[in-house]
Amino acid sequence: MAEKLEFTLSGSSSHTAKLFKYILYNILLQRNVYPDDDFEIERCEGMNHMAISDPEVKQYVETLIQQIDQWAKRQELERVAIALTSVDTLEVIERWTFFVKTKGDAVMTEDTLSEQAGRRQQDFQSQMRRLIVQILNINNILPILDPNNVTFEVYVYTVKGAEEHPRWMRTDDAPIIQGDTEHARLTDIDTADCNVRSFVSYKKPAF
Template structure:
């Protein structure tokens, strides 16, 4: 597991529901990236109906444990206003170069957004469609591994097994911004930097 530390100025968040929405979104987003970008085979996933969509969750025990343990730590840190962004990197298993870098930028709004349950479902439906149907991304033929990077304040307690790492930048990558997700008190911007071998 990896931890990147950096500077962050954020307002302390006291709305547990907003943080829970973020964690829910990240869980499905990370799983969606792993499935739709071919990091793991389709038999490693099961379909779950959420937000009016057929979303996928891994049944690979080690991957599930890694994601869940990361999200547990993120829930604590985001509720304390200690995380600026979360990054999912897809890495070429053969040469170690980063193929894609999915960046979730977390910002806190001073004034909460009013969201009904239906509003939240529509919001999640729209942002997940960007992740599960990324038509602009090139196909990937090489075997991959992934890592989750967390950019947090310097004084966070680093869990056992986590370590500082480099940012896994994509050299000469293309950049696209996707639809942001809005929870009660947060906005999660999403962008992806990717290597386009066809150009």
């Protein structure tokens, strides 16, 4: 009788990290943190994505995503926040928050490995498109930002006791938006790899 081998499909953490990579790039593009000319097309998981071309920013994002991938593999990732800040005042003017619940790696047989990997890629593509559309739609209701006066910071929240990376600075929480604030909720994302609940908070424009 032939032995039936089992494999662990460990692509879930990578998909979770890639999801946040292109979420970040889309926010930076749509919110005019960097001009259109600073982006290029990047192919990933059978899709064309907009990615930053600036080498310094790209290296920062790649290092960040590698660490998110490690936390996701250990199911230590809880939340990611992207704060947009005024260069002049150092005030947080917009904050995108993503609550994450990663799922464990799937165990399957040799017969179903290729099929399940294909389904996960299709799942990633579908949910990525859905997120991009949501960011585009919400961008239409958000205040217009001065492209020459905005920078960004990424805050990653993990479970207590998670392994720390020496390159990251520990902080209690991301800065909050001062004054009148509005909120917009994004539709929840549920993939084979993770659940994501998200919303954006932004400073109410003064008229």
